[in-house]
Amino acid sequence: MTYPTRFSDLPDYAFPRLRTLLDAHEPGGERLDMTIGEPKHGFPGWVSQIIADNIDGFGKYPPNDGTPELRAAISGWIARRYGVQVDADTRIMALNGTREGLFNACVALCPEQVRGQRPVVLMPNPFYQVYAVAALAVGAEPVFVPAGPETGFLPDYAALPADVLNRVAIAYLCSPANPQGTVASRDYWRGLIGLAEKHGFQVFADECYSEIYRDAAPVGALDVAAELGADPERVVIFNSLSKRSNLPGLRSGFVAGGSGSMARIKRLRAYAGAPVALPLQRVSERAWGDEDHVVASRALYREKFAIADSILGDVPGYVPPHGGFLLWLPVDDSEAAALKLWQQTGVRVLPGAYLSREVDGYNPGKTFIRVAMVAPKEEMQRGLIQLRDCLYR
Structure with missing residues (x-):
C-alpha cells in the first residue's frame, strides 16, 4: 500500500x-x-437578538472550554438525543466548529508510538480532508480504507491486516457520511467499537450531519458505547450547529469524550485554542436547547x-x-x-x-x-x- x-x-x-x-x-x-x-x-430568528443583548461580550476573552450554561445545554441535548448522561464539567468542551476539534483532538490524543511502532490513523476513503492532515501533523501513518459500493459506502476496518490494526491509535468515522450520505447502523457501531476495545484504539465519531435524515434518527457512537459498557475513553464525538441549526458562520460546536481524553484536549486548547466568542456562546446555549x-x-x-x-x-x-x-x-x-x-x-x-x-x-x-x-x-x-x-x- x-x-x-x-x-x-x-x-x-x-x-x-x-x-x-x-x-x-x-x-x-x-x-x-x-x-x-x-x-x-x-437560521432561528432569535439569533440576532441574543447577539445584540450580549454585545458587550465581544469586549471580553471568552471562556476556553465554553460557558457553564453552554456545556450544560450540550449535555442536556446529548441526554435527550442519545439517552446518555455526560458530565458537563469534565466530559464536554465547546469548539470553534468541528474541524478544529477533529484536528486538535488528534494532536492531543495520538501517542508517539503504538506497541513500539509508528501509530496508524484510520479513515474512510473518500473522507473529510482534515483527518489526513491531522494524522500527518502528529507523525502518524494515515491509512485510507475504501468506502465504496462494495462495502455499503462505509469502511470495513475489521478487514485490515492484524499488523495494521495493532498499530491503530485513532479511527475516524463520519455518520451520516460525507460525501455518501450513508448512516452507520447500530450493528456497524457495535462492530467498530468492539474492534477498538480489542485493539486498544479510540474512535473519533464525526456526527456533524446527525440531525439531517430521512426517517429514523441516526444512531450515535456514545449511545452504542454506553450500551456495550465500553471504556469511556474509547469514543470521542464531534458535532456542531453548522448543519443542525443552519449556522455555519457561527463556528460553534463541541467535542465530548472520556474525562481523561477531555483533560488532554482542554490542556491543548489552553495553549493553542481559539474559543468561541462569548455572544456566540450565548446563541449556542439557546440553539442546543431548541428543537423546533x-x-x-x-x-x-x-x-x-x-x-x-x-x-x-x-x-x-x-x-x-x-x-x-x-x-x-x-x-x-x-x-x-x-x-x-x-x-x-x-x-x-x-x-x-x-x-x-x-x-x-x-x-x-x-x-x-x-x-x-x-x-x-x-x-x-x-x-x-x-x-x-x-x-x-
Whole structure:
C-alpha cells in the first residue's frame, strides 16, 4: 500500500483544485454552485437578538472550554438525543466548529508510538480532508480504507491486516457520511467499537450531519458505547450547529469524550485554542436547547430528498442518501463529468476524486461526483434536472 508521509505528499485542497479545473472555461448557462456544503435554510430568528443583548461580550476573552450554561445545554441535548448522561464539567468542551476539534483532538490524543511502532490513523476513503492532515501533523501513518459500493459506502476496518490494526491509535468515522450520505447502523457501531476495545484504539465519531435524515434518527457512537459498557475513553464525538441549526458562520460546536481524553484536549486548547466568542456562546446555549428550528429544517431536507429521488431515481447506480444533504452520483470520470456539466449547463459540482486518495492504483471517488442539496428547492430542482439531462441522457 502507498500512503502519504508528509504534508507535501497531499494534493491541494479540493476547492482550489476545482477552480483550476473549471475557471478557465465559461459556464454553459446560469451559474448554480452545488459544490459547497453550506446550509442555506434560514437560521432561528432569535439569533440576532441574543447577539445584540450580549454585545458587550465581544469586549471580553471568552471562556476556553465554553460557558457553564453552554456545556450544560450540550449535555442536556446529548441526554435527550442519545439517552446518555455526560458530565458537563469534565466530559464536554465547546469548539470553534468541528474541524478544529477533529484536528486538535488528534494532536492531543495520538501517542508517539503504538506497541513500539509508528501509530496508524484510520479513515474512510473518500473522507473529510482534515483527518489526513491531522494524522500527518502528529507523525502518524494515515491509512485510507475504501468506502465504496462494495462495502455499503462505509469502511470495513475489521478487514485490515492484524499488523495494521495493532498499530491503530485513532479511527475516524463520519455518520451520516460525507460525501455518501450513508448512516452507520447500530450493528456497524457495535462492530467498530468492539474492534477498538480489542485493539486498544479510540474512535473519533464525526456526527456533524446527525440531525439531517430521512426517517429514523441516526444512531450515535456514545449511545452504542454506553450500551456495550465500553471504556469511556474509547469514543470521542464531534458535532456542531453548522448543519443542525443552519449556522455555519457561527463556528460553534463541541467535542465530548472520556474525562481523561477531555483533560488532554482542554490542556491543548489552553495553549493553542481559539474559543468561541462569548455572544456566540450565548446563541449556542439557546440553539442546543431548541428543537423546533431543527425539525422545520429537517422537513425541508426531506422534501429535497424526495425531489432528488424523483429526478435521479432511474439513474443506474443511484443510491438515495439516508442522511446529510449530499448526493454521491456515479459517473465514468469525475473530473470529466464536472467539466462537461459546467461547460454545458453552468452547474458546478465537485469531482469525487478530489475527496479521495489513490491507494494501490484505486481512487474510490474517481467515478463519483458530489452534489450539495443546499440551494432553495426550485434552484436545486433545476440544477438536478440539468445534471441528469447532461450526464445521464
